Amino acid sequence: MAATGARGGRALPRVPTSADLVRAAARSRREARTRTRRMLARLAFVVQCGLGAATAWWVASHVLGHQRPFFAPVTAIVSLGLSYGQRLRRVVEVMIGVAVGVFVGDAFVHFFGSGTWQIVVVVVLAMSIAALLGAGPLLTTQAGVQSVIVTTLTAAPGYAFTRWLDAVVGGVVALLFTVLAPTAPIRRPRQQASVVVQEIGEILSETVRAVRDRDSDLATATLARARSSESMLDELRSLSAEGIAVVRLSPFRRRHLPGVQAIADLLEPLDRAIRNLRVLVRRAAVATWRDEPVPPAYLRLVEALAEVTGDIARELGERRLPTNARAGLYQVAELSAVLDPMSGLSAEVMRAQIRSMVVDLLMLTGLSADEARDHVPESMTTGPEDG
Template sequence: MASRVGQRAAASWSDRVTLLRRYGWHLAQCATAAAVAWLLARYALGHRQPFFAPVAAIVSLGLSYQQRLQRVAEVTVGVALGVLVGDLFVEVFGVGAIQVFVVVGLAMTLALLLDAGPLLVTQAGVQSAIVATLAPGPVAGLGRWLDAVCGGIVALVAAAVVPGSPLRRPRQEAASVLRELAAWCHDTVRAVREQDEELAYATLARARNSEGQLADVQAAAYDGLSIARSSPWRRGHRSDLLAMSALSVMLDRAVRNGRVLLRRVTVVVRRHEQLDPRILTLLGRLADVIEAIAADLEDRRDPDDSRELLQQVARESAAVPVGTSLSDDVVLAQVRSMVVDLLELTGLDADAARAAIPTSAGETPPDRVDQ
């Protein structure tokens, strides 16, 4: 029990460290933008306590790349509108519960009438409430509004500046999933040869827990596309990221077919059956090719060599007779299905990928089994 708790704690800590790596640039960007906004408001505008400048920069940037410039612009307008309404109202009527009621209602109503999104309307209300509950600062008139505008402008500039790492991350995430898929295949071969039931079930459990990794690939591709669309310096990456988005679909299919294969292997090992040695050899060869595809993806290499190796595995699969046993047929069919998925992943269209699988007399090419 204690060991399981320790394992969960270690996994949780590892997940948090991974999350920190993922959002580390975001955090540094927010902190830098806040500091720059404060400096500009303090020394360029001459405001002694520019509270709203860093607040507007942080709130506007957030922690997401999705539709970033549009979202930053919306939040900036919402913050500025809320501060403007609050500043004007408090300047005339002072601070109090009634003033808060009127200011928040007015700011959100104006934002809604401007056909704003939910984010803008919410920020208008939040910022107007802050202004209405704070005592007037040393900057008279529209000083706090100018601070908010200053922070928003800094956030807009910062939003357009992104590093290359989020654009590389889809390939890195996809390569990680492929290496995990290759590891399943290697462990499957070992589990059958050694009749290791514990290893077979442990490998199946890892495969069933792979949804998070696949979701990470799709999220990374989506974030990358958002960057390519919003940053004027990253537009050239758009076609590559669109290809990565399509690739994630093929990767998902290959992983699902791998799970079907693993479920059958647990039956084989539990019943103390044996698979045709040629199938195990094919599976080991396939694992090696998958590792090569992962390296191609990560290093942005053309996958021609890996595609040829996949086609060779497909040709060799025709030498394995069908009808010998149910387990042989199921595992062989899944190996072929995975080859089809991986051929598509390397750039072949669906018809060419299926045509690459040779058939025996009276046999039809295998369809995918998406489980």
């Protein structure tokens, strides 16, 4: 029963125990480490933004002779910042969005002056032009923001259109920095590939728990999670394509093309693995909902596959081809050939998908499709065909 005070019978505040303080301290240390790692991971990107802004300012002020070229460093930072992780294509889009906003604002103010109704017209016009040029919602908004800034900050006499030129300078500097010294395209695709594989492993683990505990709610949630994993693969596709484009253009990073291409080659087996995962999880959910029996040996196969998948994710994150995971996959393949005569439809579909996923994951370790299939033996009795 909660302790009460002398006045009004109100409960006294709980006094933190030493265990509470220890847990709080541990949580604070974890958060500090996480924040530090995040800062260090983006340090090169932050330095690049600083150097890009300074370079854009120097070019606009010393080479072009513009007074207070505010939009040059701003455009450089915005272009680099909004394009982090999607550098080459996005930096061009941002540069166009900013340049359109600044140009429309400059032109309108030059002819019609600055005021309330001018802001309305300029924003609508700048955002409409950006949308017509194919910009997305974020970049269309950026065009509107820049047009407002230009409309409200009156240019000095004789410098009506220099702000637009400053924005172009900032965008070009950002583009050069992206091509000559990219910070993300090499590292991000491999990191995302590791994240996708780790997600597959976690979904497999949750599937086992849902079936063993006959937890229908967890089965439903896991199925939804499996279906949403496609978005993570879409992000990997985008990062991989951007990485290849940037590395091919950057003279300093061209040597990394084989590594970036190797991650792109993982897209097909990863796509197949996620498709097979969704089928496996769906049948596991059906077995849970209908209380169908799933042999313990089949659940142990899913557990083993989840463990090996975690190993693959770690090796990918450490920039290694996950060849060490092959032994575990070979073992799962051998055990998956044993058919339990007491299993039902859902369980057999699960076993078939396990065998198909073994092939997909073996391809992630560097084997060809034929080599991977050769390591999955035929079922000891008549069973579903392998995918």
